[in-house]
Amino acid sequence: xxxxKLYKGSLNTIILKLLEEQGKMYGYEITQKVKSLTKGELxxxxxxxxxxxxxxxAEGLLDVEVTKVDNRLRKYYKLTEAGEKETVNRLAELEEFxxxxxxxxxxxxxxx
Amino acid sequence: xxxxKLYKGSLNTIILKLLEEQGKMYGYEITQKVKSLTKGELxxxxxxxxxxxxxxxAEGLLDVEVTKVDNRLRKYYKLTEAGEKETVNRLAELEEFxxxxxxxxxxxxxxx
DNA sequence: ACTTATGCATAAGAAAATTATGTATATATT
DNA sequence: AATATATACATAATTTTCTTATGCATAAGT
Numbered sequence: 354x355x356x357x358k359l360y361k362g363s364l365n366t367i368i369l370k371l372l373e374e375q376g377k378m379y380g381y382e383i384t385q386k387v388k389s390l391t392k393g394e395l396x397x398x399x400x401x402x403x404x405x406x407x408x409x410x411a412e413g414l415l416d417v418e419v420t421k422v423d424n425r426l427r428k429y430y431k432l433t434e435a436g437e438k439e440t441v442n443r444l445a446e447l448e449e450f451x452x453x454x455x456x457x458x459x460x461x462x463x464x465x
Numbered sequence: 466x467x468x469x470k471l472y473k474g475s476l477n478t479i480i481l482k483l484l485e486e487q488g489k490m491y492g493y494e495i496t497q498k499v500k501s502l503t504k505g506e507l508x509x510x511x512x513x514x515x516x517x518x519x520x521x522x523a524e525g526l527l528d529v530e531v532t533k534v535d536n537r538l539r540k541y542y543k544l545t546e547a548g549e550k551e552t553v554n555r556l557a558e559l560e561e562f563x564x565x566x567x568x569x570x571x572x573x574x575x576x577x
Numbered sequence: 578a579c580t581t582a583t584g585c586a587t588a589a590g591a592a593a594a595t596t597a598t599g600t601a602t603a604t605a606t607t
Numbered sequence: 608a609a610t611a612t613a614t615a616c617a618t619a620a621t622t623t624t625c626t627t628a629t630g631c632a633t634a635a636g637t
Binding site: 361362363366367370371387390391394395444447448449450451453454455456457458459460 | 474483499507556559562563566572
Binding site: 407422425 | 582583584585586587588592593594
């Protein structure tokens with residue numbers, strides 16, 4: 354993965370944003386969604402994703418619902434109320450960060 | 466620093482980009498430049514900056530020139546030829562990364 | 578039969594920061 | 608004159624956040 358080193362620190366925000374958008378998702382689904390949304394540019398490794406989900410749950414930002422589909426386990430995650438609030442904050446931070454990065458590396462870019 | 470956790474992985478690219486732009490810079494100057502360019506949004510800590518400069522130098526991407534100004538030490542860094550080539554690659558990667566992140570967190574954004 | 582996809586998880590290690598600390602000189606403030 | 612802030616470098620200890628490797632299990636494709 355070309356950009357694998359670059360998304361450090363934003364994984365949690367990506368997870369929260371996707372859950373805000375999609376309502377509920379399970380781990381494997383998140384990895385596939387990120388791949389498709391970024392046309393393969395970013396892939397989340399399982400070694401990063403699952404610990405991140407567990408931590409967000411421990412922090413009270415996510416709720417889990419375990420189900421079985423086709424005889425296989427699925428753990429659906431969704432935002433708690435606290436998670437919804439926190440998502441707003443983290444997204445604002447990430448967007449501000451992206452703008453700052455753009456100012457640094459390409460001051461000519463403009464956001465419409 | 467609000468966004469301090471978010472630029473992980475991009476510090477080296479930021480350094481290279483600034484040196485490409487400015488020709489030569491010293492460490493303290495880089496910290497101030499990043500602050501001013503991002504209106505205080507990003508600040509590079511010294512504990513991150515100096516090891517990064519040393520590493521880039523060890524990799525042959527930077528050259529150093531030590532001078533004394535007002536009886537104080539300054540270490541001016543500039544890109545080597547290898548550094549100039551690498552800067553192009555890393556900037557392309559970072560820009561691609563930024564676009565990917567935008568697709569994830571705000572698909573409505575467009576780059577002009 | 579074998580491989581790939583789906584789905585979870587964790588441990589070991591590496592990378593890249595933060596935080597804390599240290600040294601030293603110059604300038605501004607009280 | 609004393610003190611604080613700014614300038615300028617550096618490194619060690621620690622933490623955060625990944626990657627890589629490994630493991631288990633079922634389903635679907637070849």
